[in-house]
Amino acid sequence: MxxxxxxxxxxxxxxxxxxxxxxxxxxxxxxxxxxxxxxxxxxxxxxxxxxxxxxxxxxxxxxxxxxxxxxxxxxxxxxxxxxxxxxxxxxxxxxxxxxxxxxxxxxxxxxxxxxxxxxxxxxxxxxFPMALHLLEGLFFGSRAANAIVNERERLLALASLSAGLTHELNNPAAAAVRATAALRERVTGMRHKLAMIADGRLDGSELHRLVELQDDAVRRAGEADALPALAAADAEDAVGDWLEEHGVAGGWELAPTLVSAGIGVPWLDAAATTVGADNIVPTVRWLAYTVDTELLMGEIDDAVTRISGLVGAAQQYAQLDRAPQQTVDVHTLLDATLTMLQAKIPAGVRVVREYDRELPPVSAYGAELNQVWTNLIVNAFDAMPDGGTLTLRTWRAEDRLFVEVADTGTGIPDAIRPRIFEPFFTTKPVGEGTGLGLDISYRIVVNKHRGDIRVTSEPGDTRFTVCLPIGPPEEA
CATH class of the missing domain: 2.60.120.10 (Jelly Rolls)
Incomplete structure (x- = not known):
């Protein structure tokens, strides 16, 4: 050398x-x-x-x-x-x-x-013989402790999100099951009433007009707007009286269904003229089954759409089947995170979105950013156990994009604010927090995305502001 x-x-x-x-x-x-x-x-x-x-x-x-x-x-x-x-x-x-x-x-x-x-x-x-023993103990002890804590942190986060997702999925899934069971009954009733109508008492032209009535009823059901409570009650009374006058037993049960589909007394008069007085009872019940079936199919469609939306939000949150670094819309990530945390929103907390929709997509690690939003939003919820306002705000300044998570909670005391990004530092009771959430968020934003994360806080107004480069992280 x-x-x-x-x-x-x-x-x-x-x-x-x-x-x-x-x-x-x-x-x-x-x-x-x-x-x-x-x-x-x-x-x-x-x-x-x-x-x-x-x-x-x-x-x-x-x-x-x-x-x-x-x-x-x-x-x-x-x-x-x-x-x-x-x-x-x-x-x-x-x-x-x-x-x-x-x-x-x-x-x-x-x-x-x-x-x-x-x-x-x-x-x-x-x-450094003494330091060597200390380093050895620190290395092996920290490695074991970190493995346990990190694994526990991941499991708790997964369990929390899974519980929230299953809770959200359960409601539309149960609604779809109930609507499907009711739909089966209505279809069975329609078959029976159709057999009574088509037993020879109606000729071909009358059957044709009856089918037109059915099509019109379906159209009305699809276009009907919900009536105010008082107006709906009056309309149901009028339809119920009409049904009773025409010999339709239990008309009070059919009236809400007909009214919800936009069918009133004038329409029923036209239907009675079409099929004749002798066939009005089976015809009205058949049309009621038709309307009810259409409404039930709408409920099933809404429930399945809701389930599909939740699954899509879960995929967006986890960034499944996507490259770790990609071009992402921060608003999509924020909305997916809110969907996943829906079950954790405390009663009385209002969520406000103030998005700058002109923001461009950014090159980022989507799954990691969702972890940042999760940590910040959950901390905001914890600061507002008795209710308040969570505000998600975005804007742009030159070549930087800003995301702000603000809450109206108790605030962060000045004495501990400099330490909130330290690993294992937490203000939560023993067993309720690991103190890793903000440390992980800091490392994701600063080290991985070449960005910045800042906090300002006073009672009633705490704001975490995440600053991200609009260009690729390696170019920041």
């Missing part, structure tokens, strides 16, 4: 990692380490390769990335002199597989101080 490849002890001391070392230790590092230059865009090392070196940044900018589900996801980017990466776990020896956990890439032309992994491990074990 030439002298030009070495770093002097004096330059090593300017790095924050080595500034407290002795002259002897600095000389030892200078003798065993070397400098390397890497051009912009080149991978310094690849994830999964054997971890053979410890790297310290001397100049330039670098990015760390990981392969997740087949996609290269950037997790960190910096130009801070002295940051380090590579064989950082070599001091643990063969108790941990010694492979690079990330890919390190030079964003600009970069220079590194490089120390072989075995030399770095020797220095840590020899120079």
């Amino acid at each position: 030439s002298e030009s490849d070495r770093l002097s002890p004096e330059r090593l001391r300017t790095l924050f990692l080595f500034e407290e070392l002795s002259e002897e230790q600095l000389g030892w590092l200078a003798e065993r380490g070397r400098t390397e230059q890497r051009p912009a865009g080149e991978a310094v090392y690849e994830e999964g390769e054997a971890a053979t070196c410890f790297f310290v940044l001397l100049g330039g900018a670098i990015a760390l990335s990981r392969v997740l589900h087949g996609d290269d996801v950037e997790v960190s980017r910096t130009d801070q002199r002295g940051v380090y990466a590579g064989a950082t776990r070599s001091y643990l020896g063969d108790r941990v597989e010694q492979r690079y956990a990330h890919t390190l890439r030079a964003v600009t032309d970069a220079e590194f101080f490089v120390l072989p992994a075995e030399e770095f491990a020797y220095a840590v074990r020899t120079w």
Whole structure:
């Protein structure tokens, strides 16, 4: 190794990692380490390769990335002199597989101080024996604890969303089942009444006019608007009286159905003229069955449409069958999140949407952004247990897009506001929060999307503002 490849002890001391070392230790590092230059865009090392070196940044900018589900996801980017990466776990020896956990890439032309992994491990074990034991305990203990907490966090989030989704699906599904059972009864009744009408008492022309009446009744049912309660009651009384006068037993049961379809006394008079007095009873009941059937099919259609919408919202929320990074509409993501959280909205909380519909789509990781919206909205709900207003607001400023989640809850005290994005910090009672929600949200927005997340709060007005670049995250 030439002298030009070495770093002097004096330059090593300017790095924050080595500034407290002795002259002897600095000389030892200078003798065993070397400098390397890497051009912009080149991978310094690849994830999964054997971890053979410890790297310290001397100049330039670098990015760390990981392969997740087949996609290269950037997790960190910096130009801070002295940051380090590579064989950082070599001091643990063969108790941990010694492979690079990330890919390190030079964003600009970069220079590194490089120390072989075995030399770095020797220095840590020899120079800091007490610290070594602390690091070992911290590493293995934190890894086990984080695995349990993160798994529990995911399971709780999944259980909460699944419970909300099944609750929302249950109502339209039950409505469809009830309407289907009633529809079966009405169709059976229609067949019987049709047999009575068509037993020879009506000729072909009268049957033709009867079918026209049926078509008209169906059309009216599809176009009818709901009447005010008082007007509907008066119309039902009039229709019920007409049915009783014409010998239709139980007319009070048929009147609400006929009125809801826009059928009144004038229409019934026209129907009686068409079929004659002798056939009015089976005809009216047959037409009532027709109208009821049409209304029931409308209920089934509404229920199935609602189910389809919920399934679509769940797919949008989870970003199923979509690439991790894609062009997304933040309004679609926000609405899908609200749909998934419908069952968690406290009584008395009003949701207000103030969307700038002129916003362009953004290149982002949709599923991760939905996790951010979920954390912020659920926290807002928790701050308003007795009711209030949740406002979702969007706008654009130059090449940035802003999403604001505001609530009228109790607010965040000034003393704890600087700590709310710290991992494991929570103000909820023991067992009710892990303190990871806002930390995860911060890392998704800042580290992954190259954006920003800010908070302002006073009693009655707390606002979390997420700032996202409109261009691709890697170009931000």
